[in-house]
Amino acid sequence: MTLPEFFGCTLIAFGTPFALFVLTIANDSMRIIMLIAAAFFWLLSLLLSSMLWFAIVPLRDVLAFGVVFSVLFQECFRYIIYRILRSTEQALHAVAEDTRITENKHILAYVSGLGFGIISGLFALVNVLADMTGPGTMGLKGGSEIFFVTSAVQVLSIVLLHTFWSVIFFNAFDTNNYLHIFYVVGSHLFVSLLTLLNADGLYWASLVPNYVVTILTGVLAFKVAGGTSNSFKRFLMCR
Amino acid sequence: MAEQMKTAAIWLLLWLQSTAGVLGERTREKMYEPILGASCFRRLNGTHQTGCSSTFSGSVGVLHLINTDADLEFLLNSPPSPPYAPLIPPHLFTRTNLLRLKNAGPKTISVVLLINRSKRMTQFSHELNCPNQYSGLKLSNSTATVTCDASNVANTWNRWGTGLLHEDFPFPIYYIADPEEIDKLEECFNKFNNFDYESHSLRSLCAVEIKSFMSAAVNSEVCMRRTNFINNLGGSKYCDPLEGRNVYATLYPRTPTESFDVDATEKFIVVSCRLDTTSMFDGLGLGAMDSLQSLAILTQVAHMLHKLLPSANSQPNPKRNVLFLAFNGESYDYIGSQRLVYDMENLAFPSRSTRTTPISFENIEFMLDIGTLDDIGNIKLHTLTSTPPAQQLLQRLNQYAKSSRYGFNVNIESNVGYNIPPTSAQSFLRRDQKFPALILNAAPNNRYYHSIYDDIDNVDYVYANTSQDYTKLADVNDAKNISWSSLQMKVRNVSSIVAMALYETLTGKQYQGNQVANPLLADEFFYCFLMSSDCPLFKASSYPNSPAGVPLPPMRYISVLGGSQESSGWTYRLFGYLLSHQEPSVPKENCTQLPLFYFAGLNGTGECRRTTQNYTHALSPAFLIEDYDWRSGQYSTWTESTWSQFSARIFLRPSHVHEVTILSIGIVVFIISFCLIYIISSRWEVLFEDLPASNAALFN
Numbered sequence: 054m055t056l057p058e059f060f061g062c063t064l065i066a067f068g069t070p071f072a073l074f075v076l077t078i079a080n081d082s083m084r085i086i087m088l089i090a091a092a093f094f095w096l097l098s099l100l101l102s103s104m105l106w107f108a109i110v111p112l113r114d115v116l117a118f119g120v121v122f123s124v125l126f127q128e129c130f131r132y133i134i135y136r137i138l139r140s141t142e143q144a145l146h147a148v149a150e151d152t153r154i155t156e157n158k159h160i161l162a163y164v165s166g167l168g169f170g171i172i173s174g175l176f177a178l179v180n181v182l183a184d185m186t187g188p189g190t191m192g193l194k195g196g197s198e199i200f201f202v203t204s205a206v207q208v209l210s211i212v213l214l215h216t217f218w219s220v221i222f223f224n225a226f227d228t229n230n231y232l233h234i235f236y237v238v239g240s241h242l243f244v245s246l247l248t249l250l251n252a253d254g255l256y257w258a259s260l261v262p263n264y265v266v267t268i269l270t271g272v273l274a275f276k277v278a279g280g281t282s283n284s285f286k287r288f289l290m291c292r
Numbered sequence: 293m294a295e296q297m298k299t300a301a302i303w304l305l306l307w308l309q310s311t312a313g314v315l316g317e318r319t320r321e322k323m324y325e326p327i328l329g330a331s332c333f334r335r336l337n338g339t340h341q342t343g344c345s346s347t348f349s350g351s352v353g354v355l356h357l358i359n360t361d362a363d364l365e366f367l368l369n370s371p372p373s374p375p376y377a378p379l380i381p382p383h384l385f386t387r388t389n390l391l392r393l394k395n396a397g398p399k400t401i402s403v404v405l406l407i408n409r410s411k412r413m414t415q416f417s418h419e420l421n422c423p424n425q426y427s428g429l430k431l432s433n434s435t436a437t438v439t440c441d442a443s444n445v446a447n448t449w450n451r452w453g454t455g456l457l458h459e460d461f462p463f464p465i466y467y468i469a470d471p472e473e474i475d476k477l478e479e480c481f482n483k484f485n486n487f488d489y490e491s492h493s494l495r496s497l498c499a500v501e502i503k504s505f506m507s508a509a510v511n512s513e514v515c516m517r518r519t520n521f522i523n524n525l526g527g528s529k530y531c532d533p534l535e536g537r538n539v540y541a542t543l544y545p546r547t548p549t550e551s552f553d554v555d556a557t558e559k560f561i562v563v564s565c566r567l568d569t570t571s572m573f574d575g576l577g578l579g580a581m582d583s584l585q586s587l588a589i590l591t592q593v594a595h596m597l598h599k600l601l602p603s604a605n606s607q608p609n610p611k612r613n614v615l616f617l618a619f620n621g622e623s624y625d626y627i628g629s630q631r632l633v634y635d636m637e638n639l640a641f642p643s644r645s646t647r648t649t650p651i652s653f654e655n656i657e658f659m660l661d662i663g664t665l666d667d668i669g670n671i672k673l674h675t676l677t678s679t680p681p682a683q684q685l686l687q688r689l690n691q692y693a694k695s696s697r698y699g700f701n702v703n704i705e706s707n708v709g710y711n712i713p714p715t716s717a718q719s720f721l722r723r724d725q726k727f728p729a730l731i732l733n734a735a736p737n738n739r740y741y742h743s744i745y746d747d748i749d750n751v752d753y754v755y756a757n758t759s760q761d762y763t764k765l766a767d768v769n770d771a772k773n774i775s776w777s778s779l780q781m782k783v784r785n786v787s788s789i790v791a792m793a794l795y796e797t798l799t800g801k802q803y804q805g806n807q808v809a810n811p812l813l814a815d816e817f818f819y820c821f822l823m824s825s826d827c828p829l830f831k832a833s834s835y836p837n838s839p840a841g842v843p844l845p846p847m848r849y850i851s852v853l854g855g856s857q858e859s860s861g862w863t864y865r866l867f868g869y870l871l872s873h874q875e876p877s878v879p880k881e882n883c884t885q886l887p888l889f890y891f892a893g894l895n896g897t898g899e900c901r902r903t904t905q906n907y908t909h910a911l912s913p914a915f916l917i918e919d920y921d922w923r924s925g926q927y928s929t930w931t932e933s934t935w936s937q938f939s940a941r942i943f944l945r946p947s948h949v950h951e952v953t954i955l956s957i958g959i960v961v962f963i964i965s966f967c968l969i970y971i972i973s974s975r976w977e978v979l980f981e982d983l984p985a986s987n988a989a990l991f992n
Contacts, residue, residue, distance in 0.1 A: 057951035064958030069965035076966075076973045159980075184319040188352045188501050189943030190950070193480070196322050198496055198946070202954055209961075279980035288979045 059185045062205035066178055070171050070212045077163075083149050084164045091134055091168030091219075098123070098130040099176065116252075120245045127169070128222075128238050134165050135223050158227070159220055159278045166219025170212035178208045196254070203256045207248065210260075210267045214244060217267075217274035224277045236273070240266050325480075327473050327500065327940040329405075330573040332465040334506035336515055336531060337625075338914075338922035338929035343572075344461040345506035345933070346403075351464050353377025353403035354497045354945060355481045358384055368396050372492035373947070375402035377500045379477060382406065382413040382745070387454040390461075398462050403502050405477070408469045415739035418457040418572050419623075421448035423742070426925055427625035428718035429676075429710070429725070435925055439712045449714055450741045457572055457742065464502040466940055467573045467744065480942055499945035507531075508933035513922040515931060516915075531931040532852035533915045536620035537860040538628045539567065541867035541905035543597055543614035544604040545887060546648045554639065554652045560615045561794060562659040564629075564716050565590045566622035567863060568850045569742060574938065576744045578822055579848050580751045583622075585783065586662040587863070588817050590616060592787030592809045593794070595870040599765050600795055600805075602873070607798045614794065615651070616871070618863055619716045620910040621850035623742060625928035628910040629719035634927075635908065637723070646906060653720075653727065660685070660790070661717035663733035664741075668782040672707040674731040676721060682706075682730050688793040698768050698808065700785040704732075732790070748822050753779045755819045762812035762829070763870075763894055772812050780814040787814075813870075820862070821845055830862055833869035836892040850910065852932050864905055865891075872901035 078084045102123035112118045138145075138161050146155040154160050181204050191200040218237045225233035244266055250259040275285075334343035357379045358364050364384070367376050375398065380389070385406055393401045410416075422440035431438045445451050468474055480498040508515040508531035515531040542560075565586035569579020578584065594616045604610040621627030635641040639650040658681055665671060673689065675682045686706050693702040712718065713736075717729035740746040756774050766772060766784075774780050788808040795803045816829040825841025846858035869891050875883070876899075883890045883900035893899040914920045914927040922929050972979065 055946055055951060057955040058946060061951070061954030061956070061958035064962040065954075068958065068962030069969070072962070072966040072969045076969050157980075181319050184323065187320070187323070187943075188350070188499070188945060189323045190496060190946040191319070191323055192496055192944040193325060193498070193942065194322050198944075198950065200319075202957070205958075275979075284979055288975060 055185060055188065055190060058190065058201060059182060062178075062185060062201050063182060065202065066174060066205040066208040066212075067171075069209060070167065070174065073167060073216075074171070078167070081151050081154065083145070083151070083154055084160075087138075087161060087164045088168035088171075091165035092172035094130045094134050095127065095169045095172045098126040102126045116249060117246065120249065121242065124238070124241050124245050127173075128241065131165075131169065131219060131222055132226070135226055138165065138223075159224070162220045162223035163216060163278075165223075166216040167212075169219060170215030173215060174208040174212040177211065178204060197256070199256065203251070203260060206260060207251075207263065210263050211244070214241075214267055214270055217270040220274040221270070221277050233273075233277070240270060324941045324943045325476065327466075327468065327477065327942055328470055329466045329468040329473065329940055330576050331502070331504040331938040331940075332461070332467070332572050333504065333574055333935060333938075334460075334508060334933040335534075335624075336508055336510070336512045336929075336931045336933065338513060338925070339511055340458075341460050341509060341511060341933075342458050343506070343933075344463060344465050344504070346464040346502050346504045347398075348505050350501045350503040350505075350939075351398075351402045352499055352501045352945065353401070353463075354492070354499045355379060355405075355477060355485055355942070357478060357481050357486070361389075364389060364392075366489075368392060368400065371400055372489050373497060374400045376400065377403035377405055379405045379407050379474075379481070381409040382416050383410075385416070387456060390454075390456055390459070393463075394459070394461055402463055403500055404461075404463055404465045405500065406465060406467045407474045407477070408467070408471070409474065410745065413745070415452040416743045416745045417450055417452045417454065417739060417741040419450050419453045419742040420455045420458055421445050421450055421453045423450055423453075423623070423714040424625050424718075427630075427928060428714060429712070429721045430925075437714075437718070438710050439718065440714065449736050450738075451736065452739045453741065457570070464504045465572070466502050466504075467576065469576075469744075477942065484944065494947055494949050496944040496946050496950065498942060500940060500942050503937055503939045504935060506933040506935055508931065511922070512929045512931040515933070529934050531933050532854075533911060534621055534624050534627055534850050534928070534930045534932060535853045535909075535911040536568065536628070536850040536855070536857060537864075537907040538620050538632060538910045539618045539860055539863045539867060539905060539907060540642075541594065541616045541871045541903075543594070543601065543616070543871065543904070545902060545904050546613070548647045549649055550647070551649060552639070552644065553649065554655065555649045556654060557611050558649070558651075558655050559609070559612045559657045560651060560655050561612070561657050561797065562615045562617060563590060563593060563662070563790075563794070564617040564619060564659060565662040566716055567618040567620045567628070567848070567859060568623055569746070569848045570623040571742060571744045571746075571849070573744055575847060575849075577742070577849060578747050578845055579742070580746050580748060580753070580818075580822055581666055581738045582664055582741045582746055583848070584818070584821055585665050585668075585751065585779075587618060587821075588783050588814055589662055589665065589787045589790065590618065591817060591863075591866060591870065592783060592813060593791045594867065595763075595813060596765060596787060596791035596809045597794060597798075598871050599807075600791070600803075601798060608800055612657070612798060614798070616867065617716075618860075618867075620860055621912075621928070621930075622716055624850065624930040625912075626716060626719045627850065627912045627928045627930070629716035630927050631910055631913055632908060633719050633723050634913040634916075641908060642906060643908065653724070656728070658682075658685070658728035658730060659717060659720060660794075661715045661729060661731045662790075663713045663715040663731050664736065664738065665732070665734045665786060666737035667734045668786055669702055671702060671704045671732055671734045671786070673704055674707045674712040674733055675729070676708070676710070676712065676725055678706070678708045679728065681728060685730060685793060685797065688796050689789055692789045692792040692803070698788070700789055702785055702789060704789075732786075751779050751818075751822075753818050753822060755823065756780070756812070756815045757819075758812055758815070759828075760812055761894060762810050762816050764810060765807035766810040766812070768806050768808045772810070774811050774815060778811075779818065780811040783814040784809045784811040817866075821848075821859070825858070825862065829866070831896065832892055832894050833862075833865040834892055835890060836896060836898040838892070860907065864907060867905035868903040869893075869901070871905065872903040875900045875902050 106119045222237045247259045332344045353375045422442045428437040484498040519530045569583045571577025619628030689704045713733040720727045792803040820827040824843045826843045847856045848859040878900040889903045912928040
């Protein structure tokens, strides 16, 4: 019955990542491999966090505990990817058809970040999407009608955030910019803990700060990747 | 070792699953609330399909409580956000209303919920005005039975009947009995739907989804062909024939023999009634008045004759016997009796495994069929033609019925002609109109014939629960603390009259005793069949210390192969217990093979008894005869569709506006992001003009 709702939410959440994939990743086999590898590493972090959650029985109901450790695991694995990519860079350079991937190392950061983002978005939303295909919508026993849209919008921001974070994070380790590393981990924690407000139906209280952080992080990533206000102006003026 | 590993793995999996089940909270659980109820399902006969089915994925409708006819008009004439699911109380569940809902089509009405608010109900019967109209006794040139004229409703056997049981509905009908579940529905309706009807199409509404998809369609012929193994490589079943077991018992044990020829000197008086009932909804329907009363009377008659005439030698002709028959599936074109007639024609009754001679029609002296006795004080003895044995029995019945000595005050009149009630005897009369069938039947007075409301209240039954001995006959003046006007006493009176008349027929002597049927036996009988299978009478007639029955009355619908068959099972044991002689000399270890059976007995101590009861198969001959013409109307062709599940749940159905908004937002976001990213990716060199600071460090 509510297939329209299902497709609407899927497009909201994954429309942008899909466009990114099609237009920037799909034409280079190396980038696809990197994307999948990054997704795999995110899965490993999920495995570890769930094992921790499963092992510590008394804290199972305390979501905040799980969230904090999950964020830390994800950042650890982001670092592991970073180490692996950096150590295999020369080999990559040798086999890559399109050498831009190694010449501009932000591309690698961007690809692995998108891989992180897509898989985490999928895991966040697939269960909700599956429940959406039935005939009903939220609201019979509490919950709001806009729950599904909110989830989709939230997921979109998470996907974008992961992409930005990876770009900042990789660059920060290259340049030993500890402030940026701290910003990535801190904003990740902040955004994740914000989502706990959703349990009380405070959707605006979580979404608005979430998108503020997304925009700030985006701007930072843009700067890190070599963008300036001048280049942005020129881009807009189509020069 | 490998085996151990496997079990360990399975245990681990199970454990993981159970923990996941406890902790997992899906969004779904916040969206849906299951509703408990009973569903209407599809049955098919040789020409039609009847009943209801949901769509394959489940039918969804917006809840709307119907309190008055005006509410119904609103739904049918100007539904703001169809399809709807009307919640209908029984007094509005009429033929006119249902047919209007049906004609409105599934686009307007997709589900119908019947709620158990029976305050204003005065009648509720979904059987035809003429039950079993197209079977039974027919004249050669007609398809309908001659014994009931459907055009003259006031004179039919079920004049309150709506015939809805024989209609085909394009929507599922769900019956909700539990008041809590009804409150849930009403609360949801009031909270989300019951205001501002104009804006129904703009907001989310409380809706219900029913899943009761029926896999069979068209008619029994089509669905049996599809189910047929040769045509059906998938191996799935689409429908099953209605099938059960008739129960029979004889007053005296028959002599075991190896011969399979009919013994013409053996004479039987057949006393019969029907065992089953039916209703529109799965697993419901007690049939208290429409058939249980006659079964109670049959049981009491059998028990009293057994007590009065313990041995065949106590009557002048020891070759005379009484055969008690309880037919199954009679609600569906006399399945049980048609099959018995078919078996008797083929000399296959009783089956060879019983090691007794077959019984044929010439062995039957006469048949006394106990029909529906709605008004127990005023009974008619129906016969097709007036014969001396019939008159003699009538005279004997009346002699006891009106006798001041017993004070039964029952009047039994004669009724000769084609106007005979829809009972099992019709199957015998149809084969041969000269068959000596006599039918005891009262004027039809049951407003709840074949319905879910033919229950304890309909027969005014109150359990006396005296815990006294019910296996002995009682003195005629001893009411055992049961009210004289109660159901138990009425059953006692009729059964005593019938038993006394049969006593006189068997012995040739008038009954002089003061002993009559025990009202406590009727009391216990009704308690078992109307309230709980976990009851003293059923316990006494099972094996000692066997597990107690469920505290629900046994299902009395004939059902299909592999169906519950509870009522035939209990009747079988009951006949066994009440019509058997104790064999004190046989120890428990040797009391294992029929006809010997070990019963718990009245005190539960255990006793070995020589029984006479048995089953016969109640499956219509239509399913045995090769290349049977399904449209011939000769035998019952009823089948029941298979289904995978019955479920109902309520939830909020989003409005179309809501759905379309979300879908369009999604599409817009998708298109915008494609355009934007295309522009960025095609001109990214402009955007990221600076060489990355860390790039220099790359190739060190």
